[in-house]
Amino acid sequence: MEFDAVLLAPRRARMIEQGFWHDRTINDELDACVAACPDKRALTAYRTETGEVKRFSYRELAQMADRVAVGLYRLGVRKNDIVACQLPNWWQFTLTYLACSRIGAVINPLMHIFRERELGFMLKHGQAKLLITPKVFRGFDFEQMAGSLQHSIPELQQLVIVDGDGADSFEALLSGPEWEKAPDAAEILSANRPGPDDITQLIYTSGTTGEPKGVMHSANTTMANIIPYARRLHLDAETVVLMASPMAHQTGFMYGLMMPIMLKASAVLQDVWEPKKAIEVIRTEGASFTMASTPFLTDLTRTVAENATPVPTLKTFLCAGAPIPSALVEQARAVLGTKIVSAWGMTENGAVTTTRLEDDDERAFTTDGLPLPGVEVKVVDIDGKTLPPGEAGSLMLRACSNFGGYLRRPHLNGTDADDWLDTGDLARIDAQGYIRITGRSKDVIIRGGENIPVVEIENLLYRHPAVLQAAIVSYPDERMGERACAAVVLKPGQSLDLAGLVEYFKSNKMAMQYIPERLEILEAMPATPSGKIQKFKLRELLQQQLASA
Structure with missing residues (x-):
């Protein structure tokens, strides 16, 4: 695959000089975890339908990443090839990304809700070489759907089926054989590692064009967001991150998959949102942080109250995706004892603004937060003139985490010569710099x-x-x-x-x-x-x- 990530190179020197790009990849971060805390719990994954709980230390996580990486290489996956992954929050999702990163392949996360219509377009547009999918999840036959789609997508050479019972199963092809011990494994893993400006993720977002757009991100753009995000929220190696939001969204991918590794922290995955199960998981694993949309917070607060089962370890709940009602913030604080943080972001950037832990609770339901370090925002009128505080207009942003562009859609990138991105949203900024999204020009x-x-x-x-x-x-x-x-x-x-x-x-x-x-x-x-x-x-x-x- 040839990537036209035209927004990266022009700002590289400035981002390095300003200290926002760190020229590291997830490989560097995982290797650092193995060196510093090899036996620490890295990942715990809960499977709702089977009851399985799978755990990895950092040593085991890196070993399995190497194994799956060599397995992918055996299947013909090479640097810059697209590996599509339509999985729930299963451990195989995390390992697929880490394995892709070991050999310079690019992961294309796909929501498990997608069916032939959405999936067919994305696989064709991204020219995916390999698709990893469940055999069955929540009663739907993903294997059958993938097989029917493969016939119409010439580039899609290989299907890998999680829980499959044939030769194309994830275990048979990737996680079962000890590929990392093969004579050529070390050479494969060392010769194909990507650089920090290589594309590492292709993720689709919906817009006004009627077709999904393929957002291209590098290690530098994603990590430039995750580092200030974690610092603002006071997250560190002691944090236990619960992620029930899909990892096929930036929320789950950046803050449930990548961030725990960058912090040398622990991640806990829940594949099906069920609030009673979430309470059990939080209490068992000592989860201290989570990020999800408003319905998750509503469900968790109601269920904790109804069942009188407190979650004292959960210190912070970052809520994004929709405005948070004031009554919900008040109730959640009283019932959960958890700090509620509001945020706004885009697939193209990750989180752009958040409130702070030090802010009054009111900020969480009256604003969408302050820009993260490395992010500038402004509100402009129809002529592009910057508006004063309090006046609503088009929201523009300029960020160190801005994406590399839309795959084969550079005319839609929406970034001007000065790197200002038109978000397509309407907002106002108050005198203290907090933004409030007031509407969407995107349909x-x-x-x-x-x-x-x-x-x-x-x-x-x-x-x-x-x-x-x-x-x-x-x-x-x-x-x-x-x-x-x-x-x-x-x-x-x-x-x-x-x-x-x-x-x-x-x-x-x-x-x-x-x-x-x-x-x-x-x-x-x-x-x-x-x-x-x-x-x-x-x-x-x-x-x-x-x-x-």
């Missing part, structure tokens, strides 16, 4: 921290035989932050109900989390004189209906 709905690609869903909805006009808009939800509603004008004589709409999307292999959960049939769409649908009026109409219900 994306965030449901429980998951971005819903509105344009893609609308395009599919317009192909429904009963639909004349369609628009997808958000409506507020206490638990998920937002949910999606389909507003539809029908063709004469046609009918449509919610059950039929859901079945239509399912038949088109749409991920369940993307399917609208409400349907409104309208006689006509509110529109401008030029015919553009006025979504703000649809939202107002929807809010009125919800209020009167």
Whole structure:
């Protein structure tokens, strides 16, 4: 794969001079852990459906990383090849990334909610050479889906099935044979290590174009975010990180996979969010930090209160992905005894702003935090003029952790000659420098921290035989932050109900989390004189209906 990460080289000298890029990779960090604390618990992974608990010391983690790396090399994976990984938070996910890094391959994390529609596009666009997937997870046959997709993707040469029972299983190909002891293993592992500016991660994000965009990150860009993030939150080697947010998101990947290794700390993975199980895991493992979206905090707070099972070790819960209600912060502080931190970020940068542990609790529900060191933000008007504190406008940022660009989409990079990135979000900045996201110019709905690609869903909805006009808009939800509603004008004589709409999307292999959960049939769409649908009026109409219900 040839990567067009055009945003890296022009700022390298400045980032090094300013001390934001450290020219280290995850290989250096893992090796340092083995040298300093080889027998310390590095990773604990809980499997909900099987009850399995798998534990690795740092010595064992590095040994398995070497083993899987040589195994991947035996399968033809070379430097800059894409290894797609559609796994839940299983130990095989962590080891796949570490193994890729050993031989200079690039991991492409894929959400396990993706089905043929989303997955097919991403695998083709990224030209993945190898796909690692479960055999079955939560009742869905991933092996069958992967096999059907492989026929239409010439570049996809190999499938590896976790829990598989054949010759293509993860154990048979990668984790079982002692590949690290092979005569050529040392040469393979030493000759193919990537540099800090090589692409290490390709991760897709949804935007306004209707197609996912492949975000390219290097070790320098990811670590430039993780280091100040950990320092601000006072995280160190004694921290035990619970990660139930998917590692196929930047939240899980950067702060549940990479950060614990960089801190010489311990990571605990939970593959299925179940609050009672989370409480058990926190108490058993002594988890002290976690990061997740608002529904996770809501569930955990309610369950702790209902079951009278305290979680005294959990010192900090960083909540991002949707605004945090003030009542939830107050309740969580009282029930959990945990400091609630709010944050805002992007796949392209990781966390951009966070509140501080020293801040009053009020900051967590009135702001989205201060920029991390190495990050600059400004709010501008339609002409690009910087606005004074308190005025809302377009949010721009310039960050040491800014991505390398969108794979084969450099025209969408959105970064100007001075490295300012147009986030696509609207915000205001107060006199103390705290930001508050006030809206999104991107046409994306965030449901429980998951971005819903509105344009893609609308395009599919317009192909429904009963639909004349369609628009997808958000409506507020206490638990998920937002949910999606389909507003539809029908063709004469046609009918449509919610059950039929859901079945239509399912038949088109749409991920369940993307399917609208409400349907409104309208006689006509509110529109401008030029015919553009006025979504703000649809939202107002929807809010009125919800209020009167």
